[in-house]
Amino acid sequence: MTVEPILNIKQLTVRFPDKVVLDRLDFQLYPGEMISLIGANGAGKTTLIRAVLHQVKPVHGTIETHPLHETRQLKIGYVPQFRNIDHDFPLSIASFVGLNRLGHHWPFYTKQEHQNLKHALACTYLTDLAQTRLGSASGGEKQRAYLAQALVDDPDLLILDESTASLDVQAKNELMALVQELNHNEQLTVVFITHDLELAARYTTKYYLLEDGKLSSGASADLNQSLIREKVRGAI
Numbered sequence: 255m256t257v258e259p260i261l262n263i264k265q266l267t268v269r270f271p272d273k274v275v276l277d278r279l280d281f282q283l284y285p286g287e288m289i290s291l292i293g294a295n296g297a298g299k300t301t302l303i304r305a306v307l308h309q310v311k312p313v314h315g316t317i318e319t320h321p322l323h324e325t326r327q328l329k330i331g332y333v334p335q336f337r338n339i340d341h342d343f344p345l346s347i348a349s350f351v352g353l354n355r356l357g358h359h360w361p362f363y364t365k366q367e368h369q370n371l372k373h374a375l376a377c378t379y380l381t382d383l384a385q386t387r388l389g390s391a392s393g394g395e396k397q398r399a400y401l402a403q404a405l406v407d408d409p410d411l412l413i414l415d416e417s418t419a420s421l422d423v424q425a426k427n428e429l430m431a432l433v434q435e436l437n438h439n440e441q442l443t444v445v446f447i448t449h450d451l452e453l454a455a456r457y458t459t460k461y462y463l464l465e466d467g468k469l470s471s472g473a474s475a476d477l478n479q480s481l482i483r484e485k486v487r488g489a490i
């Protein structure tokens with residue numbers, strides 16, 4: 255039986271007034287993969303993801319998504335770069351995680367929505383902190399709350415956009431170990447955009463390097479080899 259890619263991008267071209275950012279780019283992502291997307295500042299990593307999220311209109315090419323469930327379209331969860339939250343931020347972690355992500359607002363959640371919220375908090379180890387004010391949480395806990403927010407709608411594909419940047423080493427590793435667990439245990443497909451080659455090598459199986467509008471790929475373990483590191487670092 256052949257497995258269909260959940261994301262199939264063909265000949266994608268995105269142009270801004272002053273430059274072509276993605277140039278007839280091809281990319282296939284298969285269910286259950288955990289890959290990293292690397293490349294220099296301004297290479298077009300976020301633009302590629304924004305095209306997938308329909309926030310940028312390509313001038314050429316196609317982006318096909320294949321649903322994993324018969325009853326619904328492919329769902330994508332997005333975790334942004336860590337943004338600190340003011341100490342006075344009034345919402346609890348549980349309220350923040352459900353905020354505008356579920357069909358109803360608290361206290362009108364359906365049974366299913368309650369279950370989704372409970373599950374998102376449990377799998378990000380935030381159950382005990384559910385009623386804690388987000389503003390008073392640590393940096394790692396805040397980023398886990400962003401992750402829970404991306405998970406609460408039960409996505410098939412999770413995109414982490416430099417989500418570990420500006421966390422300390424321990425919090426980075428904790429977040430990635432948690433995402434790896436979700437990948438293993440729940441078959442969640444993961445795209446990890448990063449400049450951190452150590453994390454990419456440790457937690458993903460395959461890397462994609464975006465350079466001159468196109469992607470090349472290799473085994474993430476090879477990111478530890480000095481020759482490839484030099485080549486990739488040169489591009490970063």
Ligand SMILES: Nc1ncnc2c1ncn2[C@@H]1O[C@H](COP(=O)(O)OP(=O)(O)OP(=O)(O)O)[C@@H](O)[C@H]1O
Pocket residue numbers: 270271275293294295296297298299300301302
């Ligand atoms: N809306 C826009 N209008 C014009 N130019 C844009 C727009 N969005 C992005 N760009 C340009 O497109 C290029 C790619 O940007 P993008 O943010 O995708 O890169 P990136 O690889 O994610 O970079 P970084 O690693 O620094 O986050 C950059 O030169 C950026 O200035």
